[in-house]
Amino acid sequence: MTNRPETPAPSSRRLACAGCGTEFSCSLSGPCWCSEETVRLPMPVDGGDCLCRDCLRKAAQVVASR
Numbered sequence: 001m002t003n004r005p006e007t008p009a010p011s012s013r014r015l016a017c018a019g020c021g022t023e024f025s026c027s028l029s030g031p032c033w034c035s036e037e038t039v040r041l042p043m044p045v046d047g048g049d050c051l052c053r054d055c056l057r058k059a060a061q062v063v064a065s066r
Contacts, residue, residue, distance in 0.1 A: 011027070012025045012026060012027045012029070013025065015050050017050070018048035018049045018055075019051050019052065019055030019059070020055055024053075033053060034053075034056060037057070039056070039057075039063075039064075041060060
């Protein structure tokens, strides 16, 4: 039996908000700030990436007002 080396999980990545371009970090190895938000929006299907805290909250208000 061979032991495969464990691949370490990336600690975080730098992102530019898909809504406004603001740079922020996303922690892939632990809880991200977005998990603390009360809203849950669907993942983007148009090839976009994560939103910054402000854009996520604005998007949540739009969805809630429908």
